[in-house]
Amino acid sequence: MTRDKASKSGDQVSELTASRLSVYLRCLNALDAAGVKSVSSKTLAEQFHLNAAQIRKDLAYFGEFGVRGVGYYVRELKRHLRVILGLDRTVRVAVVGAGNLGLALADYPGFRQEGFEIVAMFDSERGKVGRKSRTGVRIIEMGEFRKVVKRERIDIAVLAVPASAAQEVVNVAVAAGIRALLNFSPGALKVPPGVKLKNVDLTVSLESLSFFLARGEADEDEG
Amino acid sequence: MTRDKASKSGDQVSELTASRLSVYLRCLNALDAAGVKSVSSKTLAEQFHLNAAQIRKDLAYFGEFGVRGVGYYVRELKRHLRVILGLDRTVRVAVVGAGNLGLALADYPGFRQEGFEIVAMFDSERGKVGRKSRTGVRIIEMGEFRKVVKRERIDIAVLAVPASAAQEVVNVAVAAGIRALLNFSPGALKVPPGVKLKNVDLTVSLESLSFFLARGEADEDEG
DNA sequence: TTTTGTGAACTAGTTCACAGCT
């Protein structure tokens, strides 16, 4: 009665829904840490500024996790969300580009928390290879990429390389069997079907803030 | 005939539209650098994987920048977009939080390019105050925030502080007159009306990639 | 009674298709 739709693989889930699932998990972690046993979509929505109907719809898509008249059991829903998000096993990540940003991302504590492991960094610059990030992530020569990805069973590549190098790195990563990429370099990249690319474009983010400043518009927004 | 709607301040422009304007500007920079004098929405769309009708609609909202039968003059449209995005003058930015991520953001070359200037960093940790980032951005004590923001006429604050401190920093920043914030800490923050907050949530980005990996779904996406 | 799960209604965003300008 609970797992029916859990593996529903009909239509594609939107980016927006996927991001919200991750947000829900974070909310549940907070509730769990606070000792809360169960929560209704209404309470959850009020507490974290979300919409109750949307929470229910998002969750219901993956299974009937709630109990009518009660709400959702926090621990149970957490477990379900972790499975849905693929966080029930360690997700192995490599960072490509050992510049300032790459090093900061490799050591970012938020990544290590929920099941992610930063396994290695890669750089093509001679002087960086062999060194380590502060938390001890090794910087490996880019030529070793394919081999290390296979050996270490890397799931996700994080790209923190200059725009000019980004497409080539994507090609190498895809050829090495990487199917998910988080890209921090500016500009559009091409990936073949079957590969998921997510872009975080810092310049676009700042420029759109500047735009709203210039217009005198306002109010919060979910990036 | 060209500026009519330029200051149209009726309805709110969507986040999506604002981000696309920034993308268009980047495309035009590339074309300009390549010596291209004019471009049609069709060509622009094909070259950068966009939609021609959308480009026209986005631009037309702010004025009649195009020439029928010809397209858009690259230099001229660049100039218009820079004005629309508020990049016709230097935008002054402060980074709050001088950890790994904050330091990387303060030195991020992408920010310095298009009219942004990273004026200062702030941190509450005693040992960091007085030091500088690699490119020379000074780290100032958090207690000085208000004064420095006023003196240096800071436009945008970038938040790279732990989640637990984020809301308090927002409150201080808003009280100091900051009207635009780019937040890298996880979790939802409250801002009063009239203040624009944009969130970049790295954990959510990675988790949504993990989600698509777990489902075996695919294909590109714009973050 | 309370709250879920969900069709229906609504709102936002995108794409089409073409009149009209150059």
Next chain:
DNA sequence: AGCTGTGAACTAGTTCACAAAA
């Protein structure tokens, strides 16, 4: 002939509102 600017059509995403379950 070629391309913009834009209403109309369409698609995606959100919220409402209520029947059914505990």
